Amino acid sequence: MNAQPATAMSLGLAGCEVCGLVSRPLAGQPPHCPRCGERLHFRRPASIERCWALVIAALILYLPANLLPVLTTYTPLGSQTDTIMQGVVELWSPTSWPLAIVVFVASITIPLGKLIALAYLLITVQRGSPKSSRQRVRLYRMVKFIGRWSMLDVFVDTFVVALVQLKPLMWMAPGPGVMFFAGVVVVTMVAVNCFDPRLIWDLPQKECHA
Amino acid sequence: MPEPNARDSSLVACPDCDLLQHLPPIPPAGSAHCARCHARLWRHKVDSLNRTLALAVAAAFLLLIANSVPMLGLAVAGREAFTTVIGGVLAMWRDGRQEVAILVLFTAVIAPAFEIACLLAVVLAVRRPPAPAWAGRLLRAYEILREWSMIEIMLLGVLVALIKIAELATVIPGLAMFVLGALVFLLAAMAAVFDPRDAWARVGWVAGASTRPGEGGR
Ligand SMILES: [Zn+2]
Ligand SMILES: [Zn+2]
Helix, strand or coil: CCCCCCECHHHCCEECCCCCCEECCCCCCCCECCCCCCECCCCCCCHHHHHHHHHHHHHHHHHHHHHCCCEEEEECCEEEEECHHHHHHHHCCCCCHHHHHHHHHHHHHHHHHHHHHHHHHHHHHHHCCCCCHHHHHHHHHHHHHHHHHHHHHHHHHHHHHHHCEECCCEEEEECCHHHHHHHHHHHHHHHHHHCCHHHHHCCHHHCCCC | CCCCCHHHHCEEECCCCCEEEECCCCCCCCEEECCCCCCEEEECCCCHHHHHHHHHHHHHHHHHHHCCCCCEEEEECCEEEEECHHHHHHHHHHCCCHHHHHHHHHHHHHHHHHHHHHHHHHHHHCCCCCECHHHHHHHHHHHHHHHHCCHHHHHHHHHHHHHHHHCCCEEEECHHHHHHHHHHHHHHHHHHHCCHHHHHHCECCCCCCCCCECCCCC
Protein backbone atom coordinates (compact mmCIF):
# COMPACT_ATOMS: atom_id res chain seq x y z
CA MET A 1 0.00 0.00 0.00
CA ASN A 2 1.13 3.56 -0.69
CA ALA A 3 2.68 5.45 2.19
CA GLN A 4 0.74 8.64 1.49
CA PRO A 5 -2.47 7.96 -0.43
CA ALA A 6 -4.17 11.16 -1.54
CA THR A 7 -7.46 11.36 0.28
CA ALA A 8 -9.92 14.11 -0.52
CA MET A 9 -9.49 15.48 3.01
CA SER A 10 -5.70 15.67 2.73
CA LEU A 11 -6.17 17.97 -0.28
CA GLY A 12 -8.80 20.08 1.43
CA LEU A 13 -11.62 18.56 -0.62
CA ALA A 14 -14.80 16.88 0.58
CA GLY A 15 -16.89 14.28 -1.21
CA CYS A 16 -20.62 14.88 -0.72
CA GLU A 17 -22.22 11.95 1.11
CA VAL A 18 -25.50 12.38 -0.72
CA CYS A 19 -24.63 13.10 -4.35
CA GLY A 20 -20.93 12.21 -4.50
CA LEU A 21 -19.71 15.56 -5.84
CA VAL A 22 -16.16 16.45 -4.79
CA SER A 23 -15.83 20.12 -3.90
CA ARG A 24 -13.69 22.46 -1.82
CA PRO A 25 -15.54 23.67 1.30
CA LEU A 26 -15.21 27.44 1.63
CA ALA A 27 -13.83 28.80 4.88
CA GLY A 28 -16.17 30.83 7.05
CA GLN A 29 -19.82 29.83 6.75
CA PRO A 30 -20.81 26.17 7.30
CA PRO A 31 -20.03 24.53 3.96
CA HIS A 32 -22.75 23.04 1.81
CA CYS A 33 -22.55 20.90 -1.30
CA PRO A 34 -22.99 23.23 -4.29
CA ARG A 35 -25.00 20.63 -6.18
CA CYS A 36 -27.42 19.11 -3.67
CA GLY A 37 -27.14 21.47 -0.68
CA GLU A 38 -26.16 18.77 1.83
CA ARG A 39 -23.89 19.92 4.69
CA LEU A 40 -20.32 19.01 3.80
CA HIS A 41 -18.10 17.27 6.31
CA PHE A 42 -14.61 15.92 5.85
CA ARG A 43 -15.76 13.24 8.32
CA ARG A 44 -19.17 12.69 9.87
CA PRO A 45 -19.41 15.01 12.90
CA ALA A 46 -18.67 13.47 16.33
CA SER A 47 -18.84 10.10 14.60
CA ILE A 48 -17.11 8.08 17.32
CA GLU A 49 -18.91 9.70 20.28
CA ARG A 50 -22.39 9.42 18.73
CA CYS A 51 -21.81 5.87 17.60
CA TRP A 52 -20.60 4.79 21.07
CA ALA A 53 -23.62 6.44 22.73
CA LEU A 54 -26.01 4.62 20.41
CA VAL A 55 -24.20 1.27 20.80
CA ILE A 56 -24.52 1.53 24.58
CA ALA A 57 -28.19 2.57 24.31
CA ALA A 58 -28.90 -0.40 22.04
CA LEU A 59 -27.12 -2.76 24.43
CA ILE A 60 -29.33 -1.54 27.28
CA LEU A 61 -32.48 -2.00 25.17
CA TYR A 62 -31.30 -5.45 24.06
CA LEU A 63 -31.85 -6.94 27.54
CA PRO A 64 -35.58 -6.12 27.99
CA ALA A 65 -36.09 -6.89 24.29
CA ASN A 66 -35.02 -10.47 24.93
CA LEU A 67 -36.26 -10.95 28.48
CA LEU A 68 -39.74 -9.44 28.23
CA PRO A 69 -42.55 -11.25 26.38
CA VAL A 70 -43.27 -10.18 22.81
CA LEU A 71 -46.54 -12.11 22.47
CA THR A 72 -49.32 -13.08 24.86
CA THR A 73 -51.83 -15.76 23.89
CA TYR A 74 -55.22 -15.67 25.63
CA THR A 75 -57.59 -18.66 25.70
CA PRO A 76 -60.58 -19.39 27.96
CA LEU A 77 -58.22 -21.54 30.02
CA GLY A 78 -55.75 -18.76 30.71
CA SER A 79 -52.90 -16.90 29.09
CA GLN A 80 -49.37 -17.72 27.99
CA THR A 81 -46.52 -15.30 27.28
CA ASP A 82 -43.62 -15.84 24.87
CA THR A 83 -40.27 -14.11 24.61
CA ILE A 84 -38.40 -13.99 21.30
CA MET A 85 -36.39 -17.09 22.23
CA GLN A 86 -39.52 -19.03 23.26
CA GLY A 87 -41.04 -18.06 19.91
CA VAL A 88 -38.03 -19.58 18.15
CA VAL A 89 -38.32 -22.79 20.18
CA GLU A 90 -42.03 -23.09 19.39
CA LEU A 91 -41.36 -22.60 15.70
CA TRP A 92 -38.90 -25.50 15.79
CA SER A 93 -40.56 -28.54 14.18
CA PRO A 94 -39.55 -31.17 11.60
CA THR A 95 -40.95 -29.00 8.80
CA SER A 96 -40.43 -25.41 9.90
CA TRP A 97 -36.97 -25.56 11.52
CA PRO A 98 -35.30 -23.57 8.72
CA LEU A 99 -37.61 -20.63 9.51
CA ALA A 100 -36.81 -21.04 13.21
CA ILE A 101 -33.12 -20.62 12.36
CA VAL A 102 -33.88 -17.55 10.22
CA VAL A 103 -35.82 -15.93 13.09
CA PHE A 104 -33.08 -16.82 15.57
CA VAL A 105 -30.38 -15.32 13.39
CA ALA A 106 -32.38 -12.18 12.53
CA SER A 107 -33.60 -11.48 16.07
CA ILE A 108 -30.79 -12.61 18.34
CA THR A 109 -27.55 -13.08 16.40
CA ILE A 110 -27.73 -10.06 14.07
CA PRO A 111 -28.43 -7.34 16.67
CA LEU A 112 -25.76 -8.67 19.03
CA GLY A 113 -23.27 -9.29 16.24
CA LYS A 114 -23.87 -5.77 14.97
CA LEU A 115 -23.11 -4.25 18.39
CA ILE A 116 -19.94 -6.33 18.77
CA ALA A 117 -18.80 -5.41 15.25
CA LEU A 118 -19.43 -1.69 15.85
CA ALA A 119 -17.59 -1.80 19.19
CA TYR A 120 -14.64 -3.51 17.48
CA LEU A 121 -14.58 -0.90 14.69
CA LEU A 122 -14.81 1.97 17.20
CA ILE A 123 -12.01 0.61 19.39
CA THR A 124 -9.64 -0.02 16.49
CA VAL A 125 -10.34 3.45 15.06
CA GLN A 126 -9.75 5.09 18.45
CA ARG A 127 -6.45 3.28 18.78
CA GLY A 128 -5.49 4.45 15.31
CA SER A 129 -4.76 0.89 14.26
CA PRO A 130 -3.59 0.74 10.64
CA LYS A 131 -4.01 -3.05 10.46
CA SER A 132 -6.49 -4.99 8.30
CA SER A 133 -8.31 -1.87 7.14
CA ARG A 134 -9.73 -3.67 4.16
CA GLN A 135 -11.30 -6.40 6.30
CA ARG A 136 -12.70 -3.80 8.68
CA VAL A 137 -14.36 -1.78 5.92
CA ARG A 138 -15.82 -5.02 4.58
CA LEU A 139 -17.19 -5.77 8.06
CA TYR A 140 -18.76 -2.30 8.13
CA ARG A 141 -20.46 -2.84 4.77
CA MET A 142 -21.77 -6.23 5.89
CA VAL A 143 -23.18 -4.76 9.12
CA LYS A 144 -24.93 -2.02 7.15
CA PHE A 145 -26.33 -4.49 4.63
CA ILE A 146 -27.59 -7.19 7.02
CA GLY A 147 -28.66 -5.00 9.96
CA ARG A 148 -32.12 -4.17 8.60
CA TRP A 149 -33.17 -7.80 8.72
CA SER A 150 -33.56 -7.76 12.49
CA MET A 151 -36.91 -6.02 11.87
CA LEU A 152 -38.18 -9.51 11.00
CA ASP A 153 -39.59 -10.35 14.43
CA VAL A 154 -41.45 -7.04 14.65
CA PHE A 155 -43.31 -7.92 11.44
CA VAL A 156 -43.97 -11.49 12.61
CA ASP A 157 -45.52 -10.29 15.87
CA THR A 158 -47.53 -7.60 14.07
CA PHE A 159 -49.22 -10.00 11.69
CA VAL A 160 -49.73 -12.78 14.23
CA VAL A 161 -51.51 -10.30 16.50
CA ALA A 162 -53.55 -8.87 13.62
CA LEU A 163 -54.79 -12.29 12.55
CA VAL A 164 -55.37 -14.20 15.74
CA GLN A 165 -58.31 -12.20 17.07
CA LEU A 166 -60.88 -14.93 17.66
CA LYS A 167 -62.40 -13.71 20.87
CA PRO A 168 -63.49 -15.46 23.03
CA LEU A 169 -61.92 -18.62 21.59
CA MET A 170 -58.35 -17.39 21.34
CA TRP A 171 -56.66 -14.08 20.77
CA MET A 172 -53.15 -12.63 20.94
CA ALA A 173 -51.68 -9.33 22.02
CA PRO A 174 -48.17 -7.86 21.70
CA GLY A 175 -46.05 -7.80 24.86
CA PRO A 176 -43.80 -4.97 26.07
CA GLY A 177 -40.75 -6.73 24.57
CA VAL A 178 -41.79 -5.72 21.03
CA MET A 179 -41.33 -2.06 21.83
CA PHE A 180 -37.81 -2.58 23.18
CA PHE A 181 -36.96 -4.85 20.29
CA ALA A 182 -38.11 -2.27 17.74
CA GLY A 183 -35.97 0.22 19.68
CA VAL A 184 -32.90 -2.00 19.29
CA VAL A 185 -33.45 -2.20 15.52
CA VAL A 186 -33.86 1.55 15.05
CA VAL A 187 -31.02 2.55 17.37
CA THR A 188 -28.53 0.11 15.80
CA MET A 189 -29.45 1.26 12.28
CA VAL A 190 -28.86 4.88 13.27
CA ALA A 191 -25.60 3.88 15.00
CA VAL A 192 -24.28 2.27 11.80
CA ASN A 193 -25.10 5.47 9.89
CA CYS A 194 -23.25 7.58 12.48
CA PHE A 195 -20.05 5.60 12.07
CA ASP A 196 -17.80 7.02 9.37
CA PRO A 197 -15.93 4.20 7.55
CA ARG A 198 -13.36 6.73 6.27
CA LEU A 199 -12.01 6.94 9.85
CA ILE A 200 -10.72 3.37 9.44
CA TRP A 201 -8.15 4.66 6.96
CA ASP A 202 -7.14 7.85 8.74
CA LEU A 203 -3.85 7.70 10.57
CA PRO A 204 -4.06 9.17 14.08
CA GLN A 205 -2.01 12.31 13.40
CA LYS A 206 -4.12 13.23 10.39
CA GLU A 207 -7.43 13.17 12.24
CA CYS A 208 -9.48 16.30 11.93
CA HIS A 209 -13.19 16.95 12.03
CA ALA A 210 -15.14 19.52 10.10
CA MET B 1 -27.58 26.79 -14.57
CA PRO B 2 -24.05 25.44 -14.76
CA GLU B 3 -23.36 21.97 -16.04
CA PRO B 4 -20.67 20.11 -14.11
CA ASN B 5 -17.85 20.07 -16.61
CA ALA B 6 -16.55 16.76 -17.81
CA ARG B 7 -13.08 17.13 -16.36
CA ASP B 8 -14.34 17.65 -12.83
CA SER B 9 -17.16 15.13 -12.80
CA SER B 10 -14.76 12.23 -13.28
CA LEU B 11 -13.15 13.10 -9.95
CA VAL B 12 -14.54 10.99 -7.11
CA ALA B 13 -13.72 10.53 -3.45
CA CYS B 14 -14.40 6.97 -2.30
CA PRO B 15 -17.33 7.04 0.16
CA ASP B 16 -15.74 4.29 2.27
CA CYS B 17 -12.09 5.40 2.43
CA ASP B 18 -11.95 8.96 0.98
CA LEU B 19 -9.31 8.02 -1.61
CA LEU B 20 -9.39 10.60 -4.38
CA GLN B 21 -9.40 9.10 -7.84
CA HIS B 22 -10.52 9.68 -11.41
CA LEU B 23 -13.21 7.45 -12.86
CA PRO B 24 -11.92 5.87 -16.05
CA PRO B 25 -14.29 5.66 -19.03
CA ILE B 26 -16.47 2.65 -18.32
CA PRO B 27 -18.25 0.59 -20.97
CA PRO B 28 -22.01 0.10 -20.56
CA ALA B 29 -22.85 -2.41 -17.79
CA GLY B 30 -19.25 -2.20 -16.52
CA SER B 31 -18.34 -0.92 -13.08
CA ALA B 32 -15.48 0.87 -11.33
CA HIS B 33 -14.17 -0.04 -7.90
CA CYS B 34 -12.05 1.88 -5.42
CA ALA B 35 -8.36 1.08 -5.84
CA ARG B 36 -7.84 0.89 -2.08
CA CYS B 37 -10.96 -0.59 -0.45
CA HIS B 38 -12.84 -2.07 -3.44
CA ALA B 39 -16.03 -0.12 -2.75
CA ARG B 40 -18.05 0.13 -5.93
CA LEU B 41 -17.72 3.71 -7.13
CA TRP B 42 -19.99 3.54 -10.13
CA ARG B 43 -21.81 1.07 -12.26
CA HIS B 44 -22.58 2.28 -15.75
CA LYS B 45 -26.20 1.35 -16.31
CA VAL B 46 -27.73 1.12 -19.72
CA ASP B 47 -30.91 3.08 -20.54
CA SER B 48 -31.33 3.82 -16.85
CA LEU B 49 -34.10 6.44 -17.06
CA ASN B 50 -36.52 4.49 -19.25
CA ARG B 51 -36.07 1.21 -17.44
CA THR B 52 -36.41 2.83 -14.03
CA LEU B 53 -39.57 4.61 -15.18
CA ALA B 54 -41.18 1.38 -16.41
CA LEU B 55 -40.34 -0.53 -13.23
CA ALA B 56 -41.42 2.33 -10.97
CA VAL B 57 -44.84 2.57 -12.66
CA ALA B 58 -45.33 -1.18 -12.28
CA ALA B 59 -44.15 -1.08 -8.65
CA ALA B 60 -46.55 1.77 -7.85
CA PHE B 61 -49.48 -0.31 -9.13
CA LEU B 62 -48.42 -3.39 -7.18
CA LEU B 63 -47.95 -1.41 -3.96
CA LEU B 64 -51.45 0.02 -4.35
CA ILE B 65 -52.94 -3.45 -4.86
CA ALA B 66 -50.89 -4.98 -2.04
CA ASN B 67 -52.31 -2.45 0.39
CA SER B 68 -55.93 -2.76 -0.66
CA VAL B 69 -56.55 -6.51 -0.81
CA PRO B 70 -56.42 -9.10 2.03
CA MET B 71 -53.03 -10.54 2.80
CA LEU B 72 -53.65 -13.37 5.20
CA GLY B 73 -56.80 -15.15 6.30
CA LEU B 74 -57.68 -17.46 9.15
CA ALA B 75 -60.43 -20.08 9.29
CA VAL B 76 -61.32 -21.73 12.55
CA ALA B 77 -64.56 -23.37 13.69
CA GLY B 78 -66.48 -21.98 10.73
CA ARG B 79 -65.27 -18.41 11.25
CA GLU B 80 -63.02 -16.54 8.87
CA ALA B 81 -60.93 -13.45 9.49
CA PHE B 82 -58.73 -11.56 7.07
CA THR B 83 -56.10 -8.92 7.58
CA THR B 84 -54.26 -6.45 5.36
CA VAL B 85 -50.92 -4.69 5.83
CA ILE B 86 -52.74 -1.73 7.38
CA GLY B 87 -54.71 -4.20 9.52
CA GLY B 88 -51.45 -5.25 11.15
CA VAL B 89 -50.60 -1.63 11.92
CA LEU B 90 -54.06 -1.03 13.40
CA ALA B 91 -53.82 -4.15 15.59
CA MET B 92 -50.54 -2.93 17.08
CA TRP B 93 -52.01 0.54 17.62
CA ARG B 94 -55.14 -0.83 19.30
CA ASP B 95 -53.10 -2.99 21.63
CA GLY B 96 -51.19 0.00 22.96
CA ARG B 97 -47.94 -0.35 20.99
CA GLN B 98 -48.24 2.90 19.07
CA GLU B 99 -44.48 3.30 18.56
CA VAL B 100 -44.29 -0.14 16.96
CA ALA B 101 -47.39 0.55 14.86
CA ILE B 102 -45.80 3.73 13.51
CA LEU B 103 -42.53 1.93 12.76
CA VAL B 104 -44.37 -0.84 10.88
CA LEU B 105 -46.47 1.71 8.96
CA PHE B 106 -43.34 3.64 8.06
CA THR B 107 -41.18 0.71 6.96
CA ALA B 108 -43.89 -1.32 5.21
CA VAL B 109 -46.04 1.37 3.58
CA ILE B 110 -44.74 4.94 3.76
CA ALA B 111 -41.05 4.39 2.95
CA PRO B 112 -41.71 2.03 0.00
CA ALA B 113 -44.39 4.39 -1.37
CA PHE B 114 -42.02 7.32 -1.00
CA GLU B 115 -39.15 5.38 -2.58
CA ILE B 116 -41.25 4.62 -5.65
CA ALA B 117 -42.79 8.11 -5.88
CA CYS B 118 -39.37 9.79 -5.55
CA LEU B 119 -37.84 7.76 -8.33
CA LEU B 120 -40.87 8.28 -10.58
CA ALA B 121 -40.70 12.05 -10.11
CA VAL B 122 -36.91 12.13 -10.49
CA VAL B 123 -36.71 10.10 -13.71
CA LEU B 124 -39.48 12.21 -15.21
CA ALA B 125 -37.89 15.49 -14.11
CA VAL B 126 -34.32 14.78 -15.27
CA ARG B 127 -35.33 13.96 -18.84
CA ARG B 128 -34.70 17.59 -19.77
CA PRO B 129 -31.48 18.64 -17.99
CA PRO B 130 -30.88 20.70 -16.01
CA ALA B 131 -33.71 19.45 -13.81
CA PRO B 132 -35.14 21.80 -11.15
CA ALA B 133 -33.55 21.72 -7.70
CA TRP B 134 -36.54 19.89 -6.17
CA ALA B 135 -35.55 16.85 -8.20
CA GLY B 136 -32.25 16.93 -6.31
CA ARG B 137 -34.07 17.20 -2.99
CA LEU B 138 -36.22 14.18 -3.85
CA LEU B 139 -33.19 12.21 -4.98
CA ARG B 140 -31.53 13.01 -1.67
CA ALA B 141 -34.63 11.87 0.26
CA TYR B 142 -34.62 8.68 -1.80
CA GLU B 143 -31.01 7.90 -0.88
CA ILE B 144 -31.69 8.48 2.83
CA LEU B 145 -35.02 6.64 3.06
CA ARG B 146 -34.16 3.63 0.96
CA GLU B 147 -32.77 1.49 3.78
CA TRP B 148 -36.02 2.01 5.75
CA SER B 149 -38.14 0.54 3.00
CA MET B 150 -38.51 -3.06 4.18
CA ILE B 151 -41.03 -4.82 1.93
CA GLU B 152 -38.80 -7.89 1.55
CA ILE B 153 -38.35 -8.23 5.31
CA MET B 154 -42.08 -7.80 5.87
CA LEU B 155 -42.83 -10.55 3.36
CA LEU B 156 -40.53 -12.96 5.20
CA GLY B 157 -42.24 -11.89 8.45
CA VAL B 158 -45.64 -12.68 6.95
CA LEU B 159 -44.38 -16.14 5.94
CA VAL B 160 -43.12 -16.85 9.45
CA ALA B 161 -46.41 -15.60 10.91
CA LEU B 162 -48.27 -17.89 8.52
CA ILE B 163 -46.29 -20.95 9.67
CA LYS B 164 -46.72 -19.98 13.32
CA ILE B 165 -50.48 -19.67 13.02
CA ALA B 166 -50.82 -22.77 10.85
CA GLU B 167 -50.35 -24.85 14.01
CA LEU B 168 -53.46 -23.30 15.53
CA ALA B 169 -55.84 -22.87 12.61
CA THR B 170 -56.21 -23.07 8.86
CA VAL B 171 -54.37 -20.19 7.21
CA ILE B 172 -55.46 -18.81 3.85
CA PRO B 173 -52.76 -16.87 1.96
CA GLY B 174 -54.35 -13.79 0.40
CA LEU B 175 -53.73 -12.10 -2.94
CA ALA B 176 -51.61 -9.37 -1.34
CA MET B 177 -48.98 -11.93 -0.35
CA PHE B 178 -48.35 -12.88 -3.97
CA VAL B 179 -48.44 -9.25 -5.06
CA LEU B 180 -45.87 -8.42 -2.38
CA GLY B 181 -43.70 -11.26 -3.62
CA ALA B 182 -43.71 -9.75 -7.11
CA LEU B 183 -43.13 -6.28 -5.65
CA VAL B 184 -39.96 -7.45 -3.87
CA PHE B 185 -38.47 -8.41 -7.24
CA LEU B 186 -39.65 -5.21 -8.91
CA LEU B 187 -38.13 -3.01 -6.20
CA ALA B 188 -34.82 -4.88 -6.40
CA ALA B 189 -34.82 -4.51 -10.19
CA MET B 190 -35.74 -0.83 -9.92
CA ALA B 191 -32.81 -0.12 -7.62
CA ALA B 192 -30.53 -2.16 -9.89
CA VAL B 193 -31.34 -0.28 -13.11
CA PHE B 194 -31.39 3.21 -11.58
CA ASP B 195 -28.14 5.13 -12.00
CA PRO B 196 -27.93 7.84 -9.32
CA ARG B 197 -24.71 9.27 -10.76
CA ASP B 198 -26.38 9.82 -14.11
CA ALA B 199 -29.42 11.40 -12.45
CA TRP B 200 -27.28 13.72 -10.29
CA ALA B 201 -25.36 14.89 -13.35
CA ARG B 202 -28.67 16.10 -14.82
CA VAL B 203 -29.89 17.96 -11.72
CA GLY B 204 -29.51 21.74 -11.48
CA TRP B 205 -27.15 22.93 -8.78
CA VAL B 206 -28.55 24.66 -5.70
CA ALA B 207 -25.60 27.06 -5.61
CA GLY B 208 -25.35 28.99 -8.87
CA ALA B 209 -22.23 29.30 -10.97
CA SER B 210 -20.29 30.92 -8.12
CA THR B 211 -18.98 27.66 -6.67
CA ARG B 212 -16.95 25.34 -8.80
CA PRO B 213 -15.82 21.84 -7.93
CA GLY B 214 -12.31 21.71 -6.49
CA GLU B 215 -9.34 21.70 -8.75
CA GLY B 216 -7.66 18.99 -6.68
CA GLY B 217 -6.56 15.58 -7.85
CA ARG B 218 -3.38 14.71 -9.59
ZN1 LIG C 1 -24.06 16.83 -2.79
ZN1 LIG D 1 -12.19 3.23 -1.12
